[in-house]
Amino acid sequence: DPVEDKEALLDFRRHIQHSRSLNWNESSSVCNTWTGVTCNEDQSRVIALRLPAMALNGSIPPNTISRLSAIETLSLRSNSIYGFIPSDLSKLQNLTYLYLEFNRFSGPLPLDFSVWKKLTVVDLSNNFFNGSIPSSITNLTRLTTLILANNSLSGDIPDLNVPSLQQLNLSNNNLTGSVPHSLQRFPSSALSENALPPALPVQPPNIQPSMRKHSRISEPTLLGIILGGCVLVFVAIAILIICCYSTKGGRDGRPAKSQKIEKSLKKGVSERTESQVKNSRLVFFEGCNLAFDLEDLLRASAEVLGKGTFGTTYKAALEDATTVVVKRLKELNVGKREFEQQMEMVGSIRHENVAPLRAYYYSKDEKLMVYDYYHQGSISAILHGRRGEGRTALDWDTRLRIAISTARGIAHIHTENGGKFVHGDIRASNIFLNSQGNVYVSDIGLATLMSPMPPPVVRAAGYRAPEVTDIRKATHASDVYSFGVLLLELLTGKSSTNTTGSDEVVHLVRWVNSVVREEWTAEVFDVELLRYPNIEEEMVEMLQIGMACVVRIPEQRPKMLDIVKMVEEIRQVGTGNKSEISSPTTSTPQAISEIGSSVAAH
Numbered sequence: 001d002p003v004e005d006k007e008a009l010l011d012f013r014r015h016i017q018h019s020r021s022l023n024w025n026e027s028s029s030v031c032n033t034w035t036g037v038t039c040n041e042d043q044s045r046v047i048a049l050r051l052p053a054m055a056l057n058g059s060i061p062p063n064t065i066s067r068l069s070a071i072e073t074l075s076l077r078s079n080s081i082y083g084f085i086p087s088d089l090s091k092l093q094n095l096t097y098l099y100l101e102f103n104r105f106s107g108p109l110p111l112d113f114s115v116w117k118k119l120t121v122v123d124l125s126n127n128f129f130n131g132s133i134p135s136s137i138t139n140l141t142r143l144t145t146l147i148l149a150n151n152s153l154s155g156d157i158p159d160l161n162v163p164s165l166q167q168l169n170l171s172n173n174n175l176t177g178s179v180p181h182s183l184q185r186f187p188s189s190a191l192s193e194n195a196l197p198p199a200l201p202v203q204p205p206n207i208q209p210s211m212r213k214h215s216r217i218s219e220p221t222l223l224g225i226i227l228g229g230c231v232l233v234f235v236a237i238a239i240l241i242i243c244c245y246s247t248k249g250g251r252d253g254r255p256a257k258s259q260k261i262e263k264s265l266k267k268g269v270s271e272r273t274e275s276q277v278k279n280s281r282l283v284f285f286e287g288c289n290l291a292f293d294l295e296d297l298l299r300a301s302a303e304v305l306g307k308g309t310f311g312t313t314y315k316a317a318l319e320d321a322t323t324v325v326v327k328r329l330k331e332l333n334v335g336k337r338e339f340e341q342q343m344e345m346v347g348s349i350r351h352e353n354v355a356p357l358r359a360y361y362y363s364k365d366e367k368l369m370v371y372d373y374y375h376q377g378s379i380s381a382i383l384h385g386r387r388g389e390g391r392t393a394l395d396w397d398t399r400l401r402i403a404i405s406t407a408r409g410i411a412h413i414h415t416e417n418g419g420k421f422v423h424g425d426i427r428a429s430n431i432f433l434n435s436q437g438n439v440y441v442s443d444i445g446l447a448t449l450m451s452p453m454p455p456p457v458v459r460a461a462g463y464r465a466p467e468v469t470d471i472r473k474a475t476h477a478s479d480v481y482s483f484g485v486l487l488l489e490l491l492t493g494k495s496s497t498n499t500t501g502s503d504e505v506v507h508l509v510r511w512v513n514s515v516v517r518e519e520w521t522a523e524v525f526d527v528e529l530l531r532y533p534n535i536e537e538e539m540v541e542m543l544q545i546g547m548a549c550v551v552r553i554p555e556q557r558p559k560m561l562d563i564v565k566m567v568e569e570i571r572q573v574g575t576g577n578k579s580e581i582s583s584p585t586t587s588t589p590q591a592i593s594e595i596g597s598s599v600a601a602h
């Protein structure tokens, strides 16, 4: 651990008020457990400190952060920090990203920006900074973003001739003078709400600048402008969304990475008033090392992953290169209290096979859930996506591992809330693999939040136990049924529902039952599995478990804890190749048909 950095951070915490708890224990590892702290690869130095929306209150204590001399990212946005930017921060020679917006900083900006040679992004907006904009900013040759909006900066705008600068916002200050040539390439909004002369004089030029210099726009007028702006934004976004959906995603059939959709994620918040935004925070769960706030999420470039039963799911890349998944829920049937209770329950579940809910957000218009992004995608996508040439088939060992891990995950969920918790929506599209191949059960407990009249849940149909008529009333036994369907899916490679040539929908359970009844068991298994040697008995074993889970009468289905044992034992009762990893070779389908009839007996 970087001992000196640790001391500096502890000193920082000691000298600044923070009403949200910071898990910075002296005995724990700075690099691995401390919220908001990131270290370099060999864990010798702290390189990022991100404490957005941590309710920090006070001024930045001198000689604390300035000792983190390797720091590249400093984000203290959306707190209540006041006072000057301490001059000793000039020691942070590696500082690249500086986010101090939405605080109560005041006083002049640091005079000499050139000490931070690597500065790339600077956001000091929404504070009370005054004085002029230092011309030393011109020396920042790597600067791409400069946001100083909503302060009380005055004086002439310096000639910021910084070729790398791509994003500029100096709006809503008291800046005067003419727009320097170097800044004329930016949209006029970058400089709006200042005391600059208008580009086209609509009033006598000698009157307007001086009037505006002394009188800021009155609040009702400002409100009018904001509301008008919001309506315009809303209409524009509505048009964009319509355009977007009419093209049904990217031309190649994949979800379109689209700015329009990104805007739609932002829409909900742009409609809210500023005070609502300030009062509504993302609620993080303990142990979550992610450090971002709502503004980060809204700023993130978002890509639509898909639309599911509960809303739209986005992949959002945050400024620090973290990727998260944001579920934007729709049509919920619950109020704030019930939503929060359910989220707290879901967020407290910790198991190696359960996708942790990282954070959630609730407001009247917007309900968000934040998860880790799983690089390999869902089991459904891996199993059914892209059949044909160039496809990597899901091997038997992986399918077995998915079955065991999912069973363990669900069994754990069933022990929560005094053994009353139900997943309610087990299916292949809610089970994920991360880049290391670990398995995670996701989307827990969402079904119970649905509105009384959910949209036709076609996708869930093949997984839904026959006794479940209302998806909000799922039970442990109905989860077991859905898990059984998942096992059948892993074995057959077929989706939970399939459409025949005559457009008839055939449920996988019915199909498997009919095939097994006719003693054609060998036909059941995925042809992609026939390449693996000595797995027949294991497959038959899994088929038996799957079929036991999908029996019609709920009371006759095994309990999840028993299922875990049964699935774990597949290897032991199988061919005895317990520790071997089956590799793709050829095996004859006859071998399977010989043992197939043993399943029919069950």
Ligand SMILES: Nc1ncnc2c1ncn2[C@@H]1O[C@H](COP(=O)(O)OP(=O)(O)OP(=O)(O)O)[C@@H](O)[C@H]1O
Binding pocket: 305, 306, 307, 308, 309, 310, 311, 312, 313, 325, 371, 372, 373, 374, 375, 377, 378, 381, 429, 430, 432, 442, 443, 459
């Ligand atoms: N944490 C995640 N990591 C990676 N991909 C995800 C994650 N969560 C969801 N996805 C993907 O986003 C897409 C949309 O997911 P979403 O959960 O909204 O709908 P679904 O799973 O397709 O359907 P349903 O909500 O009805 O279960 C799916 O392709 C899903 O695989």
